[in-house]
Amino acid sequence: MIIQMEAKAGEKQLERLVERLGNDGFPPEMLDISRGDTFILVGLKGDTRAIDEGAYRALDYVLDVIRISDPCKELTRDFHPRPSIIRLGSGLRIGKDLAVIAGPCAIESRDQLMKTAKLVVDAGANILRGGAFKPRTIHRSFQGLREDGLKLLAEAREKFGIPVITEIMDARDIHLFVEYDIDIWQVGARNCLNYTLLDALAEMKNPKPVVLKRGDHVSISEFLGAALRLYDGNTKVILCERGDKTVDPVYRNVLNLNNVAWLKKRYHLPVLVDPSHGTGVRQIVPDMALAGIAAGADGLMVEVHHKPEEALCDGAQSLSADFKKLTPLVRQVFELRRQAKML
Amino acid sequence: MIIQMEAKAGEKQLERLVERLGNDGFPPEMLDISRGDTFILVGLKGDTRAIDEGAYRALDYVLDVIRISDPCKELTRDFHPRPSIIRLGSGLRIGKDLAVIAGPCAIESRDQLMKTAKLVVDAGANILRGGAFKPRTIHRSFQGLREDGLKLLAEAREKFGIPVITEIMDARDIHLFVEYDIDIWQVGARNCLNYTLLDALAEMKNPKPVVLKRGDHVSISEFLGAALRLYDGNTKVILCERGDKTVDPVYRNVLNLNNVAWLKKRYHLPVLVDPSHGTGVRQIVPDMALAGIAAGADGLMVEVHHKPEEALCDGAQSLSADFKKLTPLVRQVFELRRQAKML
Amino acid sequence: MIIQMEAKAGEKQLERLVERLGNDGFPPEMLDISRGDTFILVGLKGDTRAIDEGAYRALDYVLDVIRISDPCKELTRDFHPRPSIIRLGSGLRIGKDLAVIAGPCAIESRDQLMKTAKLVVDAGANILRGGAFKPRTIHRSFQGLREDGLKLLAEAREKFGIPVITEIMDARDIHLFVEYDIDIWQVGARNCLNYTLLDALAEMKNPKPVVLKRGDHVSISEFLGAALRLYDGNTKVILCERGDKTVDPVYRNVLNLNNVAWLKKRYHLPVLVDPSHGTGVRQIVPDMALAGIAAGADGLMVEVHHKPEEALCDGAQSLSADFKKLTPLVRQVFELRRQAKML
Amino acid sequence: MIIQMEAKAGEKQLERLVERLGNDGFPPEMLDISRGDTFILVGLKGDTRAIDEGAYRALDYVLDVIRISDPCKELTRDFHPRPSIIRLGSGLRIGKDLAVIAGPCAIESRDQLMKTAKLVVDAGANILRGGAFKPRTIHRSFQGLREDGLKLLAEAREKFGIPVITEIMDARDIHLFVEYDIDIWQVGARNCLNYTLLDALAEMKNPKPVVLKRGDHVSISEFLGAALRLYDGNTKVILCERGDKTVDPVYRNVLNLNNVAWLKKRYHLPVLVDPSHGTGVRQIVPDMALAGIAAGADGLMVEVHHKPEEALCDGAQSLSADFKKLTPLVRQVFELRRQAKML
Structure with a gap:
């Protein structure tokens, strides 16, 4: 999951986001933070299925929340390579x-x-x-x-x-x-x-x-x-x-x-x-x-x-x-x- | 409800349709039959909601079954002219x-x-x-x-x-x-x-x-x-x-x-x-x-x-x-x- | 625009991507690269409208290409705050x-x-x-x-x-x-x-x-x-x-x-x-x-x-x-x- | 084509419809008129492709206009039974x-x-x-x-x-x-x-x-x-x-x-x-x-x-x-x- 913030958000807003992610079970070491001129991107490592995207989308300066991994991992071929019989x-x-x-x-x-x-x-x-x-x-x-x-x-x-x-x-x-x-x-x-x-x-x-x-x-x-x-x-x-x-x-x-x-x-x-x-x-x-x-x-x-x-x-x-x-x-x-x- | 048959169906097929409609509660006096060069149209008078269109569509020579009256009559303004409060x-x-x-x-x-x-x-x-x-x-x-x-x-x-x-x-x-x-x-x-x-x-x-x-x-x-x-x-x-x-x-x-x-x-x-x-x-x-x-x-x-x-x-x-x-x-x-x- | 690569891609693939982006007008200083355990995210700074997403999606290890900025910037209120008359x-x-x-x-x-x-x-x-x-x-x-x-x-x-x-x-x-x-x-x-x-x-x-x-x-x-x-x-x-x-x-x-x-x-x-x-x-x-x-x-x-x-x-x-x-x-x-x- | 009118329309409205159909190239002998208790159905015989359904739908008492024949007859298998090569x-x-x-x-x-x-x-x-x-x-x-x-x-x-x-x-x-x-x-x-x-x-x-x-x-x-x-x-x-x-x-x-x-x-x-x-x-x-x-x-x-x-x-x-x-x-x-x- 990637959270995309406006770069103009500033460190305070970012801290607030990081704190909130901590409360949701994603401490700083599970985050990838990338600061650009236009956007700050926060990547989440680990199982994000319990995370509610909407709550994060509602935060000030957050532009988008992008899910990357499949929330139905157990059903994928990565998890279970051969067809179920x-x-x-x-x-x-x-x-x-x-x-x-x-x-x-x-x-x-x-x-x-x-x-x-x-x-x-x-x-x-x-x-x-x-x-x-x-x-x-x-x-x-x-x-x-x-x-x-x-x-x-x-x-x-x-x-x-x-x-x-x-x-x-x-x-x-x-x-x-x-x-x-x-x-x-x-x-x-x-x-x-x-x-x-x-x-x-x-x-x-x-x-x-x-x-x-x-x-x-x-x-x-x-x-x-x-x-x-x-x-x-x-x-x-x-x-x-x-x-x-x-x-x-x-x-x-x-x-x-x-x-x-x-x-x-x-x-x-x-x-x-x-x-x-x-x-x-x-x-x-x-x-x-x-x-x-x-x-x-x-x-x-x-x-x-x-x-x-x-x-x-x-x-x-x-x-x-x-x-x-x-x-x-x-x-x-x-x-x-x-x-x-x-x- | 109108049942549209091909005119080439012939009287025998039409009889069979009429008989079947009778079994479904629509005797001949509840039918309007109109014979054209290309189509025979059979109109049903009365409450057709219990009629299964699919069964009639499956009959030979039947081209279409067209519902005209509203199956949810009780909800219409015709039935209940003023808004429900x-x-x-x-x-x-x-x-x-x-x-x-x-x-x-x-x-x-x-x-x-x-x-x-x-x-x-x-x-x-x-x-x-x-x-x-x-x-x-x-x-x-x-x-x-x-x-x-x-x-x-x-x-x-x-x-x-x-x-x-x-x-x-x-x-x-x-x-x-x-x-x-x-x-x-x-x-x-x-x-x-x-x-x-x-x-x-x-x-x-x-x-x-x-x-x-x-x-x-x-x-x-x-x-x-x-x-x-x-x-x-x-x-x-x-x-x-x-x-x-x-x-x-x-x-x-x-x-x-x-x-x-x-x-x-x-x-x-x-x-x-x-x-x-x-x-x-x-x-x-x-x-x-x-x-x-x-x-x-x-x-x-x-x-x-x-x-x-x-x-x-x-x-x-x-x-x-x-x-x-x-x-x-x-x-x-x-x-x-x-x-x-x-x- | 964010390009999402699998982390397992390795430096060679990433270099290849960076080179290609350079050819498309995005030298390294216009890129934000963030390496995570699962993904490498490459953010592009500047006007990405001429970039063809499909070409990048087709690269090995690239999972997704996410457009963030509006390709029709001139039509936005950011660009022209008052309604056109x-x-x-x-x-x-x-x-x-x-x-x-x-x-x-x-x-x-x-x-x-x-x-x-x-x-x-x-x-x-x-x-x-x-x-x-x-x-x-x-x-x-x-x-x-x-x-x-x-x-x-x-x-x-x-x-x-x-x-x-x-x-x-x-x-x-x-x-x-x-x-x-x-x-x-x-x-x-x-x-x-x-x-x-x-x-x-x-x-x-x-x-x-x-x-x-x-x-x-x-x-x-x-x-x-x-x-x-x-x-x-x-x-x-x-x-x-x-x-x-x-x-x-x-x-x-x-x-x-x-x-x-x-x-x-x-x-x-x-x-x-x-x-x-x-x-x-x-x-x-x-x-x-x-x-x-x-x-x-x-x-x-x-x-x-x-x-x-x-x-x-x-x-x-x-x-x-x-x-x-x-x-x-x-x-x-x-x-x-x-x-x-x-x- | 079938035009469906409310039965309460009365003979005058029906005459008006018939006259209008005559102007559009469908004299009475090309019509099948079927009078029911609820609806009057007027079937048109012949090529109705040039008929504008909307104009008839706009008439008082007309409930629906139903097209039956295929306006692209020349492309059908009825017209040309074998596949074109x-x-x-x-x-x-x-x-x-x-x-x-x-x-x-x-x-x-x-x-x-x-x-x-x-x-x-x-x-x-x-x-x-x-x-x-x-x-x-x-x-x-x-x-x-x-x-x-x-x-x-x-x-x-x-x-x-x-x-x-x-x-x-x-x-x-x-x-x-x-x-x-x-x-x-x-x-x-x-x-x-x-x-x-x-x-x-x-x-x-x-x-x-x-x-x-x-x-x-x-x-x-x-x-x-x-x-x-x-x-x-x-x-x-x-x-x-x-x-x-x-x-x-x-x-x-x-x-x-x-x-x-x-x-x-x-x-x-x-x-x-x-x-x-x-x-x-x-x-x-x-x-x-x-x-x-x-x-x-x-x-x-x-x-x-x-x-x-x-x-x-x-x-x-x-x-x-x-x-x-x-x-x-x-x-x-x-x-x-x-x-x-x-x-």
Whole structure:
């Protein structure tokens, strides 16, 4: 961290700053002071994460406070050079093997879930998704089957031998997720910065892997800050990129693949990509799935429905009515991943 | 709602659509069907809020589904022509009298809060704010005094006879807010779409007024959807505009005053404006406070600290060290409001 | 400018950097070098505007290059403490007197322009606007009356004794603007970064005042960079804020009043605000006009049409059919400006 | 196009609308009128591109005007089902063969360009880029070698037998581009909506292929509108995606690959991707190049410099000092393209 003061501040102001830094745990020997004609620069050595930049910006003569080191050091490749690998009970190693998560936006009925699960397994996907608790903008819309949905997921897992993922929206539902032994817990985009929920998950004993979806316009540093909250209590954190709202009416969101490339390059957590929410346009979901894998993603999360025209939510984002498109897509992403490893 | 189909769809597809609409509660007599050369347009009469657009978009030959009526009808001026007025115990009528909420970002100590409260009251503000629970990006930063903060707020209220507002982040803290009889409960920007929290607040008996801050890049329709969740159980909902992240590094956020003007013009809930978070630049907070009032806002929420250079968070956004600027600002906003009423 | 190197870079790399800085005009005596455990910071003293940051960022071991001083120093209040005032032939002093520019988006006919001009003058506005050359997204739409439009504007000026402003899109039209002696030349938002056009305008002898509209998502530093290109040859530059595209479908653009407050606080050029394009929603144009003035703007630019339902472009943004709303708005903005001066 | 009126408008208002539509070339037989309880919907049959939506939105009782058909019909796959292929003199078929355009941001000297050109050719790229005219934010920065740059490009083309591309910023330079017989003319992002320049290029006899880069936050419809201006006079138009500014300080821009997938799916023009400007982060340029090809792009445009640490602009975005990374990247993109064709 560098604090930039106006040179005209004078020694008295500088002393005051140095004293204050001392109170915040940075005695003079942890400071680099450089006096120039225009600016005085004070560099801080050591872990500055607990320092509140704003408090220093508010000081007279302070022009700027510049953070240099990464406040989420534990998540960087410097700290943990190799990619983290998260093993599921099924043997799948997320971060190493390609994860293909598919399933309906919302679980609507046993029949729907079992049919979809069969199609998902047959297509070659290796994790089944399905929403039991649904955050909907208009609260009088369908909100999910809730506990019954979890029960159906558990049933599908037994029947098809495939791990399952579903979204947790409320810390008060943790016991249900434990009861039905959900394999991967998802924190949705709207709750990306819901610190209450993240902290409750981080405090669990024997936690399961958690997929954290990036919220709308959440920056890389906010996203990693949220991930670190989880990681402190549960290292099995998987990131998921799902796009930002856009000024262009063509899309629901625009997938930010810069994030996938950057998170993989600099940090060690596995990264998934959700081309369904990241576009909101069914026709380009397969292209963007491939693009995500090419950018370095460790897997996909796609919405599918055995009859999208009857889906109770997000039908336009589902892949296809008859799954004719899921099978070739899964084949393609595995092939692309295999080749990417060789490139 | 209008469903737009390709004309080449043919009668069979149209029948299928009509049948499906019937199942969703829209029999043929509630439909307007218009056949053109290129498109068939099906208009739905009645309350279409429970209809899932996505499901219809996924049907073959359906090109688009266009919502026309406002899903948050109860919040519109059509439904409730006069502005809602929310009375506090102090007699202040939010939505009619100008509300000026001021205080520190975070409550740090009794001394700090009492000093600030005195300055706030002397300056002419009529509601005291202070954060007890703080959502911070990096979780190892200072997270607030929590219950002790609520206790101090209650003490300040007694001492200065001023209502208090503070942020609730977790439904599990509701009993504390009840215990200390917090006058106005704030839902922060990060929790704007935290439906779990909103629903818990909506279910309360004898609820207090709630200020709902717009989250980053949350659209008007999402914001109203969240407000309606609260409103269904508690009509004392106050909206607050606090800006969006921006591509321009000059600001922390950009205040969206279009929203203030539009929300006041079309909806009946009171609207506040937060120029501190809406800029992140101390020098322009007063200008943007005035601009917010000129755009139609019913009040302000500003951060102040008796010594901003010692604030533990958000110091750069606080108004001034010695409150020299708060008093003239309060005088100006009251004057502007008075004149605006006469203009 | 501060160049931040990794401490592990070693003296050799540092020497190489210092040598390179010497070649770029920064000999060792213009550098402040501060060696820390983690970083080496090299501060540059003097005018660094010609330095290319990217070239230094590309050097091995360089982590960041941080610009501190304003590359548009001539436009700051440090350089020119009082607001610039631009006098028109009519005696109006832009930057001191409130400028109210009103008129149709496009000039359509003599009848339309003269009727509108009369209404504009009667309502109390002091500059007449009207588009002669129109940049339209779809090029087969109406593109403006071109030279005939300029002729009509000149005619309206003579008839009503009011200065006129219109947009120049092409350096090849400069002679026409000179011929019809257009009082204020506007560079539109799409051409904000069209350096060819800006440079051509800057090279003129005896130039007229130029209004430069901020382009979509153009940052403050890009905007000032464009303004400085003009200012180097013509100090009579007036800035105009007109909003950015938005993710919210309610608006065409969102007016960024942070920019108005910031530009007025830190820089000396006059700043106008365009609430018509900055919203795209007729109902809130008056509110946003007032908000703009409250934020510190020196004037307004609003679209009006004597019969908006017949306007050939941008009708939804025009103020009203019968100008009933323009007269009270002009009265209000003058009243607000008067009071703002006294506040 | 559908015009939505309130049902309470009454027959008189509807007649007025119908009459007005008649004047605009839509007699009653080209209208579909559907009367509902809440709304009257008027559908227009035929080519509505010349209709000004705003004028209709401004009418009393009109709530909305909804465009349905694509105003850039000629660019769609409906109109031209197969991808357009643009042949260069070198035999390269853009839209069919993978185009790999590489070279320095700015041409700085003969030595630099010739060395870079050799490396580019050796690495397997098939088009050489280099900026002769440079749009720089701060106009006192290096602005390019101008005509001398074009001359050097022509020399490099002769020497290495590789077609060249460079940016045209001013219609007054057209004769120079003709004189040096530049193979592909680039319109840069800042000039994407500079209609003066686009129209001048469209009017040329025997035009060369033009690459049109998408400007910051330019929407798909604006981008296609600009492309159509060119296409009307010169069908050899190539689109290039290069990202938008972002709220995240990590990147200079975020590449929008949704656009690549969508433009390829729905329109027939070739689409390139520029991962250098689309990220501004050297480390992820190769990943995003691959992602762009996977999303369907017909080629790449990447910045390289034989010694990036000495580049006069955009060094941080250049690929590498010694080109060690260009050769494997070119190999990878060709391999990915080959496989994508087989997937």
